[in-house]
Amino acid sequence: MNTFEVLQKNLAHLSRTHPRRRAAAVPAMQNLQAELGYLDDMAITKLAQITGLSTTELEELATFYSLIYRRPPGRHVVQICDSVCCNMRGADQLLESAEKYLHRPLGAITPNGALSVLPSICLGLCDKAPAALVDGEALGPLNNASLEALLQRLQKGD
Amino acid sequence: MSTILIDGRTIAFKPGDNILRAALEADVEIPHFCYHAALDSLGACRLCAVEIKPKNSNEAPRLTMACLEPAKEGLEVSVSAAAAQQVRRHVIELLMINHPHDCPICDEGGECHLQEMTVTCGPPYRRYRGRKRTFTNQDLGPLIHHEMNRCITCYRCTRFYQDYALGNDLGAMRLRNEVYFGRFQDGPLESPFAGNLVEICPTGVFTDALFRQRFARAWDLNTAPSICPHCSVGCNTLPGARDGTLRRVRSRTHPELNRWFICDRGRYGHQYSEHCARLLSPRVSGENTSYHKALNAATTRIKATQNCIGGIGSAREDLEGNTMLQALLNEVGGVFTAFNDPALEAATIAAVSWLQNSAGAPSLIEMEQIDAALIIGDLTAHAPMIDLALRQAYRKGAELTLFHSSPTPLAQFTTSAITVPPREMYAKLSHLCTLINALLAGRDISDDPMAVIAKSLIKARQPLLIGTIETLTATDASVLAKLAITLGPNARLTYALSGPNAYGSALLAPEGNAMQILESVETGKIKTLIVAGNDPFSDPRFGLRWRAACRNLNTLIVLDCILTATAEAADILFPVAAWTERGGTFVNYEGRAQSFLPVFHRPEYLPSAADVIADLAKYLECSRQDVLSVLQDTFPDFQVPAPGTLGSPIPVSLPPISDSPSAGSPLLSSNNSTWQTALMSWYGDETLASFAPGLTSLAPATIAMIEQATATATGIVDGSKIRLRGSADSVVLPVQLNQNIAAGTVGIGRNVLVRLGLGHGDPIELEKVL
Ligand code: SF4
Numbered sequence: 047m048n049t050f051e052v053l054q055k056n057l058a059h060l061s062r063t064h065p066r067r068r069a070a071a072v073p074a075m076q077n078l079q080a081e082l083g084y085l086d087d088m089a090i091t092k093l094a095q096i097t098g099l100s101t102t103e104l105e106e107l108a109t110f111y112s113l114i115y116r117r118p119p120g121r122h123v124v125q126i127c128d129s130v131c132c133n134m135r136g137a138d139q140l141l142e143s144a145e146k147y148l149h150r151p152l153g154a155i156t157p158n159g160a161l162s163v164l165p166s167i168c169l170g171l172c173d174k175a176p177a178a179l180v181d182g183e184a185l186g187p188l189n190n191a192s193l194e195a196l197l198q199r200l201q202k203g204d
Numbered sequence: 205m206s207t208i209l210i211d212g213r214t215i216a217f218k219p220g221d222n223i224l225r226a227a228l229e230a231d232v233e234i235p236h237f238c239y240h241a242a243l244d245s246l247g248a249c250r251l252c253a254v255e256i257k258p259k260n261s262n263e264a265p266r267l268t269m270a271c272l273e274p275a276k277e278g279l280e281v282s283v284s285a286a287a288a289q290q291v292r293r294h295v296i297e298l299l300m301i302n303h304p305h306d307c308p309i310c311d312e313g314g315e316c317h318l319q320e321m322t323v324t325c326g327p328p329y330r331r332y333r334g335r336k337r338t339f340t341n342q343d344l345g346p347l348i349h350h351e352m353n354r355c356i357t358c359y360r361c362t363r364f365y366q367d368y369a370l371g372n373d374l375g376a377m378r379l380r381n382e383v384y385f386g387r388f389q390d391g392p393l394e395s396p397f398a399g400n401l402v403e404i405c406p407t408g409v410f411t412d413a414l415f416r417q418r419f420a421r422a423w424d425l426n427t428a429p430s431i432c433p434h435c436s437v438g439c440n441t442l443p444g445a446r447d448g449t450l451r452r453v454r455s456r457t458h459p460e461l462n463r464w465f466i467c468d469r470g471r472y473g474h475q476y477s478e479h480c481a482r483l484l485s486p487r488v489s490g491e492n493t494s495y496h497k498a499l500n501a502a503t504t505r506i507k508a509t510q511n512c513i514g515g516i517g518s519a520r521e522d523l524e525g526n527t528m529l530q531a532l533l534n535e536v537g538g539v540f541t542a543f544n545d546p547a548l549e550a551a552t553i554a555a556v557s558w559l560q561n562s563a564g565a566p567s568l569i570e571m572e573q574i575d576a577a578l579i580i581g582d583l584t585a586h587a588p589m590i591d592l593a594l595r596q597a598y599r600k601g602a603e604l605t606l607f608h609s610s611p612t613p614l615a616q617f618t619t620s621a622i623t624v625p626p627r628e629m630y631a632k633l634s635h636l637c638t639l640i641n642a643l644l645a646g647r648d649i650s651d652d653p654m655a656v657i658a659k660s661l662i663k664a665r666q667p668l669l670i671g672t673i674e675t676l677t678a679t680d681a682s683v684l685a686k687l688a689i690t691l692g693p694n695a696r697l698t699y700a701l702s703g704p705n706a707y708g709s710a711l712l713a714p715e716g717n718a719m720q721i722l723e724s725v726e727t728g729k730i731k732t733l734i735v736a737g738n739d740p741f742s743d744p745r746f747g748l749r750w751r752a753a754c755r756n757l758n759t760l761i762v763l764d765c766i767l768t769a770t771a772e773a774a775d776i777l778f779p780v781a782a783w784t785e786r787g788g789t790f791v792n793y794e795g796r797a798q799s800f801l802p803v804f805h806r807p808e809y810l811p812s813a814a815d816v817i818a819d820l821a822k823y824l825e826c827s828r829q830d831v832l833s834v835l836q837d838t839f840p841d842f843q844v845p846a847p848g849t850l851g852s853p854i855p856v857s858l859p860p861i862s863d864s865p866s867a868g869s870p871l872l873s874s875n876n877s878t879w880q881t882a883l884m885s886w887y888g889d890e891t892l893a894s895f896a897p898g899l900t901s902l903a904p905a906t907i908a909m910i911e912q913a914t915a916t917a918t919g920i921v922d923g924s925k926i927r928l929r930g931s932a933d934s935v936v937l938p939v940q941l942n943q944n945i946a947a948g949t950v951g952i953g954r955n956v957l958v959r960l961g962l963g964h965g966d967p968i969e970l971e972k973v974l
């Protein structure tokens with residue numbers, strides 16, 4: 047069974063307890079992303095068939111949440127928060143220095159496919175501002191030096 | 205009534221009003237973007253800031269959003285307070301940061317809400333010198349142009365499209381200052397109401413793509429109150445013309461009918477009047493000639509065939525044209541009907557009679573309030589704005605039940621949708637009637653699969669029964685009416701009729717005239733046939749007979765503004781003015797007469813059908829030649845309502861329909877082995893609109909639709925080809941399997957029905973093509 051079929055089956059079970067299939071849209075997207083790394087147009091189209099939402103409705107959700115990727119990210123993903131608290135504590139400089147250090151704009155993948163840095167909406171880590179999510183792990187407070195060290199490690203890593 | 209004070213002015217408000225709604229209803233302007241009377245408040249734009257005076261003098265005044273603050277008795281509100289003005293200035297400055305400032309080349313320029321608000325409340329100069337955020341636009345199809353950089357994130361578009369019109373292919377993507385309003389991928393917007401985005405968007409993000417091809421500034425357009433000629437709803441419109449050509453159609457508010465909106469057929473169907481094959485010169489025997497010579501020719505022929513004359517008016521011809529034709533025929537000894545299809549004539553007269561002998565049809569705003577409905581047929585294709593009204597009822601929790609033969613967009617909003625072959629509609633409705641009677645008599649019917657429907661209709665506070673007449677017989681229409689009577693005085697009954705003036709035309713001649721005329725033409729008793737705004741040759745069921753019969757005629761006289769098959773065959777052809785080029789009166793599905801004015805005139809002389817007939821009457825030296833006096837004679841208690849008003853009921857009553865099925869006997873279930881046809885319609889499917897290239901470019905593909913189980917049983921697979929044979933011709937079409945078509949039924953479009961010479965519900969031969 048491929049991922050789509052598994053999802054379809056899981057959703058079929060779900061419908062008894064959760065008659066609103068639409069409610070399963072975001073978990074379904076996360077599931078699929080865990081499998082595929084990101085959601086391409088084809089994935090969105092399949093999800094529409096499975097959940098009963100339209101492709102546009104799914105695109106609204108997918109593009110709203112910063113943890114759903116519509117383009118392939120690097121093997122490691124650093125999401126630096128740029129919302130109010132982090133911004134006040136220098137997130138804008140962190141984002142700038144990440145671009146400089148990697149010689150590429152935010153969102154672009156490093157040549158060996160190792161790493162991408164993305165801005166993010168508030169991560170709920172305001173107490174650690176300026177904060178980041180590194181491959182799903184909370185990190186903060188960061189400064190230029192610790193960020194560069196981190197990027198270097200991730201780039202070299204595997 | 206309770207009141208609030210706005211800058212010293214006393215303003216009355218209704219319970220539940222917010223400050224902004226109360227102010228706007230009283231014509232007091234408070235700047236705003238995201239609020240819209242149809243969509244209510246959101247609080248997204250923050251432009252409607254006002255200051256509220258505190259109750260105690262030791263408290264500070266409070267700034268708030270007028271659209272979110274409930275109006276309360278005695279509340280003192282200031283729009284002009286310095287603090288409120290400052291908020292508005294900042295909001296505008298913020299919104300204009302990324303705005304492209306492309307007003308000179310923007311189609312919205314001159315009627316742009318953002319432009320007005322910026323001039324009214326914004327700072328006069330720009331401070332921001334940075335880069336602007338820019339977007340890539342989408343191709344949204346032939347009708348709507350997309351220019352995302354102009355967006356101010358008021359969310360009106362998606363609130364209209366998704367929440368109000370229940371569409372799901374336009375949405376708000378991304379977040380923060382990158383919010384993007386568009387589709388998943390490029391492609392035409394799918395909603396039949398998408399065109400309203402053009403009006404609901406306060407800036408130039410969504411603009412009319414057809415208008416764009418022949419653009420004129422809003423202030424350069426000639427406008428006049430008009431009525432949409434594309435269906436029986438009678439939405440109010442405001443067409444705009446310039447330099448002798450029609451450029452666009454917009455909605456015009458009618459508080460009981462269409463309010464702020466119209467459907468895309470009404471908005472984009474107008475291109476028929478700019479069609480390249482538009483008739484502009486009279487023709488006699490195929491040669492262009494002068495109006496005067498054409499009248500002379502017609503007069504001679506009519507005189508020569510006195511007492512052997514027939515006339516066909518039309519449901520899409522106005523009250524004046526139909527009445528004049530009827531009056532003329534009375535004088536020259538002829539027979540009149542407004543229908544070329546005897547079954548449609550019977551069904552329409554039955555429907556109008558039932559409406560007149562019941563509480564009458566509800567208006568659109570009344571339909572929004574019903575809590576249950578039984579819908580028969582494809583409302584979206586036959587009366588799009590009634591569909592939109594029922595979507596509002598659905599949003600408020602109404603239970604909609606649908607009996608349909610072919611797919612219809614409303615099906616997705618129903619509690620139960622049952623596919624019924626056309627020939628079984630009568631039985632289905634009669635059965636439901638029996639069930640309701642049984643339930644009311646206290647009998648247990650719970651093992652009947654339709655019991656739920658019967659119960660839902662009985663328990664409703666106000667159930668609505670609505671049928672689309674074009675796909676019903678007179679007896680079907682009558683059972684529906686009887687259902688309404690059975691359900692008691694709270695039930696409402698209505699029908700989507702076959703044209704903008706179907707109701708008015710049905711009042712003019714008794715049932716049976718259509719068949720009488722057809723037969724008299726066939727036997728040669730009628731020698732001259734005058735057709736005003738109708739196209740008997742393209743009637744699906746009777747077209748073939750009309751064509752054959754008309755070969756017996758001495759003279760076929762046609763008056764029309766489009767080049768129909770009948771017009772092409774005319775011996776004498778009078779081109780007439782399109783609806784935006786003439787005044788007149790339509791009687792809509794409720795029996796509401798609404799008049800309209802000419803919006804502009806073309807350089808060519810194009811009289812209305814009523815004018816042509818009046819001139820003919822003069823040439824023939826008839827005693828009644830004047831449109832107004834003929835109207836007065838025909839409808840003695842009727843005053844033509846002034847254009848731009850709400851219209852008035854037409855005070856004529858038809859005799860009640862007797863119980864015995866007459867000419868319009870029900871289509872009875874044929875033996876099960878034969879297939880029957882079902883008309884597959886879509887929202888652009890209407891005679892005039894079929895001459896509008898922008899709209900028709902969106903027409904669904906020509907296919908034959910068959911239900912899955914029937915197909916499997918007969919070994920037909922999706923995508924295979926079948927040959928369909930009718931009385932006139934045979935065609936080979938690809939098959940599409942679909943759940944939303946009745947068993948044993950082949951769904952085909954109007955064009956194919958016409959080619960085959962078959963009507964909705966006729967038996968059809970089908971064979972697989974290998
Ligand atoms: S596209 Fe128009 S209606 Fe939609 S949010 Fe932007 S400005 Fe408002």
Ligand code: SF4
Nearest residue numbers: 432435439467470589
């Ligand atoms: S619903 Fe009918 S009358 Fe109203 S705009 Fe559409 S076609 Fe015209």
Ligand code: FES
Nearest residue numbers: 127132168169171
């Ligand atoms: S603002 Fe950065 S984590 Fe909340």
Ligand code: FES
Nearest residue numbers: 247249250252271
């Ligand atoms: S109109 Fe009140 S916030 Fe937009």
